[in-house]
Amino acid sequence: MIKNIVFDLGNVLISFRPSDYLERKKYPREIRDTILEDIFRGPEWHLLDSGDIVTGEAIDRIAKRSSLKREEIAFIFNKRTDIMFPLELNTRLLPELKKQGYRLFYLSNFPIDIFDEVKNDYYFFRHFEGGIISSEIKCSKPDIKIFRIFLERYNLSAKECLYIDDIEINVEAAVSVGMNGFATSGSDDISSALFKHL
Numbered sequence: 100m101i102k103n104i105v106f107d108l109g110n111v112l113i114s115f116r117p118s119d120y121l122e123r124k125k126y127p128r129e130i131r132d133t134i135l136e137d138i139f140r141g142p143e144w145h146l147l148d149s150g151d152i153v154t155g156e157a158i159d160r161i162a163k164r165s166s167l168k169r170e171e172i173a174f175i176f177n178k179r180t181d182i183m184f185p186l187e188l189n190t191r192l193l194p195e196l197k198k199q200g201y202r203l204f205y206l207s208n209f210p211i212d213i214f215d216e217v218k219n220d221y222y223f224f225r226h227f228e229g230g231i232i233s234s235e236i237k238c239s240k241p242d243i244k245i246f247r248i249f250l251e252r253y254n255l256s257a258k259e260c261l262y263i264d265d266i267e268i269n270v271e272a273a274v275s276v277g278m279n280g281f282a283t284s285g286s287d288d289i290s291s292a293l294f295k296h297l
Contacts (some may be wrong), residue, residue, distance in 0.1 A: 101279060101297050103255055104196055105230075107240075107264040108207035110285040112190050113183050120182040125143055137165040138175055147210040150234030154212055172206065179213050188288040189259070193226035201297075205230030206249050208239045208263070227251060241272040250276070261296055262288065 109115040117139045121131040137142070143157040144253055152160070154176055155211040162169040163212055209217075218224050231249045233239035238248065250257055257277030264270050269282040281296055283289045 100259060100281065101201070103202045103204060103253075103261070104261055104293075104297075105204045105206050105262045105273075105278070107262075107266075107269065108205055108209060108217075110186075110265040111263055111283055112186055112205075113217065113290070114287070118180055120152070120178075133165070133167060134175055135242045137161055138165060138172060144237065148161045148208040148233045149260070150211060150237040154210065180220070181215055182283050183217065185223060186287045188290065190221075190223040192290060192293065193223050195259045197226050203227050204249070204253065205232075207231075208233040209236050227261075235250050240266075240269040243276050246273050246276045246278065247281040250278075263293065 116133070118135055118269050121134060126134070127139075130221055138161060141161060143160050144150065146152045147154070156191040158169060158172050158176060161167070162174050165172065193203060205227055207230070208216075213234070214232050214234070229250065229252075231245065233245060236245065236248055238245045245256075247257075248261075250260070258273070260273075260278045262270060262273035262278045262280040263283060264273070264280070265283045265285045267282045270282045273280045279296060281292060283292065286292070
C-alpha cells in the first residue's frame with residue numbers, strides 16, 4: 100500500500116529544458132549547440148548536482164575548455180531560474196494528494212544555490228513534508244545511496260513509497276532499494292499514470 104509519494108523536481112514538477120529556452124531566445128544553432136554541450140551536458144553540471152563544486156568554480160572550469168567566453172558562461176548560469184517554471188498540471192496534484200492522506204516528499208539532483216532560489220519562489224513546496232537534494236548530501240541519482248539516505252532520514256518503508264522521475268535509470272535505482280516507481284518521460288500531465296500506481 101502506497102503511503103508516501105516522492106517526486107523528482109526537474110521535468111516532473113519544474114520544467115527545465117535549456118534547448119527550448121535557447122531556441123525561444125533565437126540563439127543561432129551553432130552557439131546553442133555549444134552552450135548545451137559545454138554547460139548543460141558537461142561534467143561540471145554533474146559536479147554541481149553532487150555538491151562537489153559551486154557555481155563560480157563551474158564557470159571557471161568550463162571557461163578553460165570552452166570556446167565560450169567566461170562572461171557568456173556566467174550569463175547563462177544567471178539565466179537558470181529563467182529557464183525553469185512550474186509544470187502547473189503536475190503541481191496541482193500535490194494539494195489533492197495531500198488531502199487524500201498521502202505524505203509528499205521530493206528527491207532531486209539540484210545545485211544547492213539554485214535550489215534555495217527555487218524553493219523560496221515556488222508556492223508548491225509548502226505541500227511537501229520534506230525531501231533531499233543531491234548537493235546537500237553530496238550524492239546524486241542514480242546512485243542508490245541517495246534513496247537509502249532518504250528512507251533513513253524520514254524513517255520510511257521503501258515498499259510504501261512511490262517514486263516519480265522523468266528518467267528511467269533513476270526510477271530503476273529507486274526500485275532496486277524496494278520502492279515503487281514510474282518514469283514520466285518528462286510529461287507535463289502525469290495524473291493518469293500517477294493514479295494508476297496508487
